[in-house]
Amino acid sequence: MDLYSQAAVLPWRIPIDQQPRSYRQLLRAGMSAGAISWRSNRGRIQRLYHDRYVLGPALPGLWGRAQAALMDSPDAVLGFHTAARLHGFGVAPTDTIHLLTLAGSAFPQRQGVTAHQTVLPIGCPVHIVGLPCASAARVAVDLARTLSRFDALPVLDAALFAGAVTPEELVIEVGKHDRLRGVRQARELVAVADGRAECRQETQLRLLLVDAGIRDYIPQLPVRDCTGRVRCRLDLGDPHRMIAAEYDGSSHLSRQRLRQDRWRHNWLEQQGWAMRYFTSADLYHSPDKILSTLTAARRSRAHWRPGRSSNGDTP
Template structure:
């Protein structure tokens, strides 16, 4: 008996009803949970896996919390289990590999990404406020703003009706600190540490001008008044082409009188080094506490 053609996602009962033998299902399918398979012919990844899960979920379910953050472009790692949110009911779906959260969702709390129902950026930000420390929550919020899945008005509306939901105090405090200008998680962390310190708030994507007033570079963060720039050096800066561009950029900054502080991954474990080095740089440029 020849193997039958299977779709990219299917359940055990669907495959068997189509005439597939046990051997074919075992050989072909990547088992996501009991009775649910993603075909080996399908591209693996979060979106295909979520599409497979929709076969077992209620129609009103939306992918949420950590899963939503990834689908909305928040530059975070996928959670170990696919997370969904849905309205409260007497019995919530329970499956290995699936985490279900009851939420009183309204229509504006759900959006669509790649054909999937996903909790909105505002709802996702509020949900993540329950589990993320402030610096990481700000980084997620910045990413959601950059991706276009969050805006200040929508977030304000969602938080206004959040009542005493767990995490809402942190969400409201962090919402005031969000900026789409930070271009990566590390930049968001650096900015949060500086904003939450006793130092002046840094500007984002600060233009660096030459003597003729032309923009010759942009600093990730900085203080234009004191000509102090703060740069995060990710792995991409080690590539030959990017390294050459960085050399030119830093030379132009120095020629314009800017002091450039450069930080890397080893500095992301905590704020102490970043804040102290920035403080010392500002003091050398005339800043004084309380000024």
């Protein structure tokens, strides 16, 4: 999932499946062992994990699988990737259900379920569509510590974009993780997280620049016309040198979008913007080309004196 807006609305689209049941609960409900076996073999009962079943012909979605996993540990809460999806910033996808349990807690091994033992207090759970989750700040920092750097910053940006956390909450939370694995990376990324970014690739493009020591680019920079009306927004814009770094994804391939992009490009160049465009091939396979392209643009505009300001107004 690339767009942070899609991740933000996902929790409100999660279907509530049938409540999972244990083998013993099915027996108490009046099913015999033979009936359970017969219905399971014919797809009328779905077996999720050992001793966890859901009635009906279809396998459950996130809600049903999470409920089934929680049945094995009443003190556990959902955390990491699973809780991030429920909080609205699930941009690090996985099919595994992730639980957070206190260190030393026993948890049976289940295929498709990962239990993370923690020495930090879990705190009061946040209930989302009836499921107990770790707090949004806790989830964001846990992922920022344990994911790769290139995947971790999108989680933080998406959490801010969705309004699930504030920058201050992230700073406070990362302080609680002192001396834990990956906390240095989390602290560095929390310092540069920005809720104005709108998709994973925008964030990763900005991280590439930040790691190269280039911090002049602002996510979703608004560009105004001479009347003060916002005409468009730049994925990343340097307002002083008037250089834009734009990510071209698959959504730019339609004929209508191409027409809009051509008009937008021409108008921005008329305002004095130097437009630079990059694709997923550049971002994931040739990052040095991105840096060299933008470094050259910065060098050519080292003493830039635009005829118009960055918002399109006459200075």
